[in-house]
Amino acid sequence: MNTIGLVAFALVGSSKAIREEFDVFGITIVGLAMAFAGGATRDLLVTRVPLALQSPIEIGLGLLGVSLAIALSVVLPSPDTHPITLVSDAIGLAAFTTTGAIVATEAGVSAFGVVAIGTINAVGGGAFADILLDKSPFILFDDFYASCAVFGAGAYVIAGTVGASGSTAAGVCAVVTVVTRLVAVTYDWNLPTVQGLGLLNH
């Protein structure tokens, strides 16, 4: 799952950079940032050297995603919105949320900390890629995306609280994340804005 996620995340990041007419260095950096910045932030928060700087295989997977984005951009206008990419991205979201929740638990943070680090691991890379592209992170105003990571990591915490083993909790986290994400994509879920709730009377 982690393998699929790294390739899919790098592909999505690079596709966005291609659309903004970044040069090949920029395309590579945005792709790698999307794939690795979430995990690197997770590692910084628990004060350890980012794993991506130590594992050549992971970087290879990221570069594969970057290459795929460039190759596919020749034939497809938006390889990052292709159904195969959306499913791979959902799998990556689940894998990254689960890894983050496990690392956070080992670091001994609070229940909120576990949800926060799981979510940051999953969506931090995408948020950082959007900042590099000079946009607001899309997760903050569009789509039902980061919420899936919050639900997944929340399910992980609850499973652990009711006595599930670590691997059961991890499985629950991955399933909840990927299922809510695929349902959200299928039915085009969105969170409301305050304006959308019709509450403002000024």
Add this chain to the structure above:
Amino acid sequence: MNTIGLVAFALVGSSKAIREEFDVFGITIVGLAMAFAGGATRDLLVTRVPLALQSPIEIGLGLLGVSLAIALSVVLPSPDTHPITLVSDAIGLAAFTTTGAIVATEAGVSAFGVVAIGTINAVGGGAFADILLDKSPFILFDDFYASCAVFGAGAYVIAGTVGASGSTAAGVCAVVTVVTRLVAVTYDWNLPTVQGLGLLNH
């Protein structure tokens, strides 16, 4: 003071996100980022796990600020510029500058490092919130805000140098920060730009 600051900072961040029509997840994240990103950056700089990830009470205060922003937005167009918010924000600025200066002193950095970490603790959250909103951090070109933290942390260093106890230095820091900030708000102080100084002759 720290309690008031967390609520006020989260309220200000969330109010900005509401104005940009972010969804409720984005509103929550920008509010929490404004309240906690400065302290988290401080903790990363002295290489320890961010306190906010370990303390459920602090997160509760942040979420209270987010809820207040949503509730108040129904009746007020700009709850973040209400006089009560401005005073609470000044108190938070002072509390965060003082905490940052104390943590930095314990970490054994230089006098410049103490001022830098005190200021980052106080204004880093607001700067990060503005980046999430795809703006330049307001502290860099507007208002007399970060300067108050610089003065407060500078007073802390001077107090320590002339032999004041830790708690006296902390008190001096808090008073200098909150007083300069309230005076700056009252008299609408601004720092000059190079253009404003009328120096450019090209």
Add this chain to the structure above:
Amino acid sequence: MNTIGLVAFALVGSSKAIREEFDVFGITIVGLAMAFAGGATRDLLVTRVPLALQSPIEIGLGLLGVSLAIALSVVLPSPDTHPITLVSDAIGLAAFTTTGAIVATEAGVSAFGVVAIGTINAVGGGAFADILLDKSPFILFDDFYASCAVFGAGAYVIAGTVGASGSTAAGVCAVVTVVTRLVAVTYDWNLPTVQGLGLLNH
């Protein structure tokens, strides 16, 4: 070399902030961010307290660069594109890449990690300054700049692999970085975009 680099980087960052009409606090912060954020990120990635927070001399050099930017802006429209600045900046790029590669090697990361940390040390400050100015980092779509750091750090890794001593490898890194940068500036090199390669047929 490091001395020249700190002054030149701070000068370039502050010049950009002056052009955006930031106030004097903002000008100072963007200049210091450009000079120190790359090294601070390097230190965070290998989990140590940033050196800049411990060394008053380095901060003094950064503030000298900020002052030079303000002074020169009175007589020059763009001190950051003056030939002397471009050469000093290239020297700084080489010094920072070399320092980053050495620190990364000591931290025991992979070959990719050495290139990544060398490059981040060299260009991370400029990228962060651009984010503060609410722009996409210029290194991602313009110019042949970060690539010089990648080549330099790559040469460092190769030199180490074929048995060169640490100081020889450092010398090779610095020479490769500064020479490729000066050649790139002279001949106005650019990396292609995917669009520029004429590959897109949609």
